[in-house]
Amino acid sequence: AQSVAQPEDQVNVAEGNPLTVKCTYSVSGNPYLFWYVQYPNRGLQFLLKYITGDNLVKGSYGFEAEFNKSQTSFHLKKPSALVSDSALYFCAVRAALYNQAGTALIFGKGTTLSVSS
Amino acid sequence: NAGVTQTPKFQVLKTGQSMTLQCAQDMNHEYMSWYRQDPGMGLRLIHYSVGAGITDQGEVPNGYNVSRSTTEDFPLRLLSAAPSQTSVYFCASSQDGSGGYTFGSGTRLTVV
Numbered sequence: 001a002q003s004v005a006q007p008e009d010q011v012n013v014a015e016g017n018p019l020t021v022k023c024t025y026s027v028s029g030n031p032y033l034f035w036y037v038q039y040p041n042r043g044l045q046f047l048l049k050y051i052t053g054d055n056l057v058k059g060s061y062g063f064e065a066e067f068n069k070s071q072t073s074f075h076l077k078k079p080s081a082l083v084s085d086s087a088l089y090f091c092a093v094r095a096a097l098y099n100q101a102g103t104a105l106i107f108g109k110g111t112t113l114s115v116s117s
Numbered sequence: 118n119a120g121v122t123q124t125p126k127f128q129v130l131k132t133g134q135s136m137t138l139q140c141a142q143d144m145n146h147e148y149m150s151w152y153r154q155d156p157g158m159g160l161r162l163i164h165y166s167v168g169a170g171i172t173d174q175g176e177v178p179n180g181y182n183v184s185r186s187t188t189e190d191f192p193l194r195l196l197s198a199a200p201s202q203t204s205v206y207f208c209a210s211s212q213d214g215s216g217g218y219t220f221g222s223g224t225r226l227t228v229v
Contacts, residue, residue: 009157032215043207044160046217090159094214103167103214104150104175109159 002027002095006108013081014116021076021111023091032094033074034105035065039087050074081115088112119143123208123221130198130228138193138224140208148211149191153204160207166191198228
């Protein structure tokens with residue numbers, strides 16, 4: 001079954017420290033992987049994606065993610081956290097679906113990032 | 118460029134009522150999806166479409182119908198609202214599924 005797991009409901013980090021939000025996936029074939037961020041009472045904003053190429057992907061707002069095929073992981077990272085990074089983060093994988101030759105995103109349950117000043 | 122527009126933003130329904138959540142995109146995207154977001158559950162796929170006239174069920178389709186008569190519009194219909202359908206609903210679109218999806222700002226639905 002195709003799935004995404006975010007093992008941590010919440011990650012707490014002090015401002016200025018590095019942060020990591022973890023994601024593992026299970027999908028058939030080559031994975032297309034995404035990270036999205038959601039601020040309170042807002043929709044989801046695209047941060048970055050991995051399709052192919054360099055295992056370290058750089059995205060918006062200084063975030064990056066490392067793809068590890070052997071560990072089936074796609075962890076989100078930032079070298080120095082900001083209080084304004086506090087939000088809900090979702091990992092997603094493009095999954096081939098069901099009865100049609102199409103795809104949609106399958107999401108993890110989300111990780112709340114809290115950055116303290 | 119409006120992106121993905123969802124209406125209404127808020128709605129309160131009584132159990133048994135029906136309604137349609139509207140979703141429109143102006144980016145000529147082929148792929149469109151509906152998700153519901155519930156606390157601790159992440160986003161769960163309700164229905165999706167890969168082009169006009171083509172729709173299919175996602176993870177949690179029961180109680181919902183969709184149609185895709187045009188590329189731009191992908192309405193979600195609740196046939197007979199139930200309290201379990203209280204949620205925040207998001208519509209998303211993508212050109213071909215390989216890039217990022219663009220999300221609407223959501224519809225917060227309460228069924229009493």
